[in-house]
Every structure is written in structure tokens, then in C-alpha cells.
Amino acid sequence: MAVLPVDATKFAGMSAKQAATFPRRTVEGEHLSDDQLATMPKMISTDSHVMEPDELWEELPQRLQENLPKVPFRNSPPGALSADLRLEDQNNDGIAAEIIFPNYGMALYCVDDVELQEESFKLYNDWLHDWTSADHKRLIGVPLISVYDIPGAIKEMHRCHDKGMRGALIWQVPDPQLPFSNTEHYDPLIAACAEADEPLICHILTGHGYIKNGHTRSVEGIKESTNIKTHDSANTLFDFIFYGYFERHPNLKLLLAESEIGWIPFLLQQWDYYFDRHRNSYPVPITRKPSEIFAEHVYGTFLEDYVGTRFLDWWGEKNCMWSNDYPHFNMTFPHSRQVMARHLKGLGEDKVRRYTWDNALDLFKLDLTEEDRIGHVLHS
Numbered sequence: 001m002a003v004l005p006v007d008a009t010k011f012a013g014m015s016a017k018q019a020a021t022f023p024r025r026t027v028e029g030e031h032l033s034d035d036q037l038a039t040m041p042k043m044i045s046t047d048s049h050v051m052e053p054d055e056l057w058e059e060l061p062q063r064l065q066e067n068l069p070k071v072p073f074r075n076s077p078p079g080a081l082s083a084d085l086r087l088e089d090q091n092n093d094g095i096a097a098e099i100i101f102p103n104y105g106m107a108l109y110c111v112d113d114v115e116l117q118e119e120s121f122k123l124y125n126d127w128l129h130d131w132t133s134a135d136h137k138r139l140i141g142v143p144l145i146s147v148y149d150i151p152g153a154i155k156e157m158h159r160c161h162d163k164g165m166r167g168a169l170i171w172q173v174p175d176p177q178l179p180f181s182n183t184e185h186y187d188p189l190i191a192a193c194a195e196a197d198e199p200l201i202c203h204i205l206t207g208h209g210y211i212k213n214g215h216t217r218s219v220e221g222i223k224e225s226t227n228i229k230t231h232d233s234a235n236t237l238f239d240f241i242f243y244g245y246f247e248r249h250p251n252l253k254l255l256l257a258e259s260e261i262g263w264i265p266f267l268l269q270q271w272d273y274y275f276d277r278h279r280n281s282y283p284v285p286i287t288r289k290p291s292e293i294f295a296e297h298v299y300g301t302f303l304e305d306y307v308g309t310r311f312l313d314w315w316g317e318k319n320c321m322w323s324n325d326y327p328h329f330n331m332t333f334p335h336s337r338q339v340m341a342r343h344l345k346g347l348g349e350d351k352v353r354r355y356t357w358d359n360a361l362d363l364f365k366l367d368l369t370e371e372d373r374i375g376h377v378l379h380s
Contacts, residue, residue: 001028001029001030001031001342002028002029002030002031002338003026003027003028004026004027004028004029004335004338005024005026006024006025006026006027006331006333006334006335007334008020008022008077010092010333010334011077011078011079011085011089011333011334012077012078012079012085012086012088012089012092013077013078013079013082013085013088014077014078018075018078021075022075022077023074023075023329025329027304027332027335027338027339028304028306028339028342029332029335029337029338029339029340029341029342030338030341030342030345031338032337032338032341037094037337038376038377038380039377039380040094040337040377041353041356041357041373041374041377042094042095042096042372042373042374042376043094043095043096043322043336043337043340043356043357044095044096044097044098044099044321044322044356044357044360044361044366044368045095045097045098045099045322045323045324045325045326045336046099046255046257046299046301046321046322046323046359046360046363046364047099047101047203047257047258047301047303047323047324047325048098048099048100048101048323048324048325048326049080049100049101049102049103049325049326049327049328050080050081050086050100050101050102050103050128050131051073051076051080051081051103051104051327052102052103052104052105052124052127053081056123056124056127057104057120057123059123060116060119060120060123061119064113064115064116064119064120067111067113067116068108068111068116068120069107069108069110069111071104071107073103073104074329076103076327077089077326077327077333079326079327080103080326080327083131083132083133083134083135083139084134086098086134086139086326087134087135087138087139089326089333089334090138092334093324093332093333093334093335093336093337094336094337095324095336096138096357096368096372096373097137097138097139097140097360097366097368097372098138098139098140098324098326099140099142099166099167099323099360099364100128100132100139100140100141100142101142101169101203101257102124102128102144105120105121105124105144106203106205106206107211108120108121108124108144109144109171109172109206109207109208110171110206110207110208110209110211110212114146114148114149117146117148118146118148118149118152118156120144121143121144121145121146121156122156124144125141125143125144125156125159125160125165128141128143128165129141129160129163129164129165136164137366137367137368137372140165140166140364140366141165141166142165142166142167142168142169142201143156143157143160143161143165143167143168143169144169145157145168145169145170145189147170147171147174147178147185147186147189148175148178150185150186150188150189151188153170153189154188154189154192157189157192157193157196157198158192158196161196161198166198166199166364166365167198167199167200167201167255167364168189168193168198168199168200168201169201169202169203169206170189170200170201170202170206171202171206171207171208172202172203172204172205172206172207172209172232172233172236173206173207173208173209173232173235173236174207174208175207175208176208179239180236180239180240180243181239181243183243183244183245183248186245187245187248187249190245190248190249190252191248191249193249193252194249194250194251194252194253195251197251197365198253199253199254199255199299199363199364200252200253200254200255201254201255201257202233202236202254202255202256202257203257203258204229204232204233204257204258204259205229209228209229209232210224210228210229210232211224229259230259230260230263233256233259233263234263234267236256237254237256237264237267237294237298238267238271240254240298241271241286241290241293241294241298242271242284242285242286242290243285244285244286246286246293246296246297247285247286247287247288247293252297253297253298253299253363254297254298254299255298255299255300255301255363256298256299256300256301257301257323258301258303258323258325259300259301260300260301260302260303260305260308261300261301261302261305261308261309261311261316261320262305262307262308262311263308264294264300264308264316265311265315265316268290268291268294269291271289271290271291272289272290272291275289275290276289294319295318295319298319299319299320299321299359299363300316300319300320300321301320301321301322301323302320302321302322302323302343303322303323303324303325303330303332304330304332304339304343305343306342306343308320309343309344312344312347312351312355313346313347313351317351317354318354318359319359320355320359321355321356321359321360321363322340322343322344322355322356324336340352340356344356357373
């Protein structure tokens with residue numbers, strides 16, 4: 001294992017002045033020579049982000065702009081804003097394509113002004129489609145979907161899918177008035193998503209969770225970033241499994257984005273136990289073990305989860321996917337291949353391919369080919 005510095009000068013378009021102020025961090029990965037890096041297959045990141053320009057939200061009516069949340073952001077690389085520079089960073093880091101989520105847009109899932117949320121999401125979705133037009137094959141936009149008005153949500157989802165966008169991002173932590181246990185509310189959207197054969201996606205830090213009030217600047221903030229964040233992901237997964245969404249909608253796929261994976265097999269084990277123990281004691285709206293439902297319907301992404309990836313030789317082969325979290329502080333750039341190699345060390349080539357390519361290709365139905373994965377090796 002090697003400790004690798006994140007050298008800000010490696011970012012495409014990064015000025016010396018910006019590089020000097022860029023946050024310093026290191027990542028842990030395998031030491032790989034330039035020759036080894038040159039012969040590695042490219043990867044697909046299933047959790048990456050874009051930085052929306054401030055001017056975007058100025059297109060909203062003034063009355064809505066006044067209710068936009070105030071969110072501080074760190075120094076971001078130029079590829080967070082420029083699609084052309086983003087493609088350069090992909091090339092330099094061995095990335096064939098990225099599934100693109102918002103940055104500021106995530107904070108809009110917790111606003112209480114429904115009209116603001118709906119109009120902001122439509123504005124973002126149109127802007128993101130244009131941004132990814134630099135290369136729709138390599139920059140895959142996910143639309144933001146507000147779920148207060150379900151018929152409106154279905155209409156917006158179809159509008160975005162007609163443009164070629166993939167999936168549907170809803171909140172991970174619902175408004176307390178609309179818990180996922182309210183299946184009558186959500187079922188029509190779930191049915192539409194399943195019929196469209198597009199994944200429903202819940203990303204961390206979206207909705208009415210702890211982040212709505214900002215990150216706590218004390219030791220309690222560490223609890224939020226670990227215990228409570230994982231608690232939110234676990235509750236979302238529990239609700240989708242135990243309230244029968246997958247049994248009512250057999251084609252439904254759910255992606256838990258940026259939730260990491262190490263906690264999942266333990267909780268599935270526990271849920272299986274209590275499902276078997278109590279299924280005949282009171283009504284439980286599922287007929288299969290939670291672990292069986294998960295294996296067929298649910299996906300998770302990992303970034304830096306060395307514990308979770310220890311399970312991947314016997315669990316999660318068709319469910320787990322690598323991600324780089326570009327351009328956030330936790331991103332693996334410019335050492336994504338080294339970090340991946342450390343996490344997946346010891347696994348066979350077929351499994352490495354699944355976690356870094358096939359699962360993402362299948363879930364999002366990407367227009368990528370074997371040439372995109374290894375063409376640079378074949379032609380070198």
C-alpha cells in the first residue's frame with residue numbers, strides 16, 4: 001500500500017494560484033507504475049458530481065430565489081464546472097464515464113417551499129442535459145425529481161428520460177409528512193420508474209435529515225457524518241424492502257448512492273433473522289428474505305470502504321459498484337486506479353470488471369463498448 005498525495009496541479013485547467021489554495025489530502029492505494037496504469041482497463045464511476053454555476057439559479061423568479069438555501073462550498077477543480085475539462089480529467093484518471101449528480105442541487109431536497117423545489121429541479125435538469133452534451137456517452141446526467149406531486153414527478157421523469165437522461169433521483173430522507181411507509185403516495189412513481197426500466201436513486205444528504213440544519217461544527221458533527229448518515233441510508237433501504245415496494249414492482253431497481261457498502265451485509269443478516277422470527281406473529285408485507293430481495297433489486301456504491309470491499313469475494317457481486325466522488329474532498333482523483341486496486345486486490349478479473357464496469361453498464365444501460373473499456377490497451 002502507498003500513501004498518495006492529491007496533487008492539485010494534475011487537474012485540467014487548474015491555475016497555479018488555485019492549486020496553491022486547493023485542500024490538501026492523501027489517498028491510500030496500490031503503488032502502480034506508469035506502464036501498469038497504461039494497461040489497466042478504464043472504469044465507470046457511479047457517483048460523481050457537477051458544480052452548478054451560481055447564475056443558473058438567477059433564472060428563477062425573484063420570489064423563489066429569496067428562499068434558496070445558503071450552502072458554503074469548498075474550492076473545486078475546473079472540471080467541476082467545465083465539461084470539456086472534466087473529460088480531460090477522466091482521460092487522465094482512467095475513467096470512461098461518470099454518472100453525474102448535483103452539488104448545490106442536493107440541498108434543494110430539504111427546502112420546504114414545494115414550488116421552489118419543483119421549478120429548481122426542472123431548471124437544473126435542462127441545464128444538466130446541456131452540460132453533458134459535451135459527450136452524453138461519458139457524462140450521464142441523472143434528473144432531480146420532486147415527489148410532493150406524484151403526477152408531476154412522473155411527467156418530469158419521462159420528460160428527462162426522453163432527453164436521454166438516466167434514472168430518477170428522489171430524496172433519501174423524506175419530508176416527515178411523506179414517509180416511505182406511505183406506499184399509496186409513492187407507488188405510482190415507483191410503478192412508472194419500474195415500467196421505464198430506470199433505477200430509482202437515493203443519494204446521501206438529500207431530504208429532511210440532519211444536514212438540513214447544516215453540519216455541526218463539533219464532535220457531534222462526526223456522529224452525524226458516520227452514525228446518523230448510515231442510519232439514514234439503512235432506514236431508506238429498510239422501508240423499500242419491508243414495505244413491499246419490490247414485491248409490488250418486480251422490475252424496480254434501487255441505487256443507494258454514496259452510502260458505502262460495509263454496513264449492508266450485516267443489516268441484511270439481522271433483517272433476515274427478525275423476518276423469519278416474526279413473519280408469523282404479525283403482518284409483514286414481504287414474502288421473501290430481505291437478503292434475497294436485496295440481491296435481486298438493490299445496488300450500492302463504494303468509494304473508500306476497505307472494510308466493505310473485504311466482503312466482495314462472496315457477497316454483492318451483482319450489486320456493488322465503484323465510484324470516484326469527483327469533485328468532492330473525498331474524491332479519488334488522480335489516483336482512482338490505485339485506490340480501486342487496493343480495495344479490490346485479490347479478486348479475479350471477472351469480479352473486478354463487475355464492480356468497475358459491468359454492473360454500472362447494466363444498471364444504467366450505458367452506450368459504452370469494449371473498445372471504450374480497453375481500446376487504449378489494444379491500440380497501444
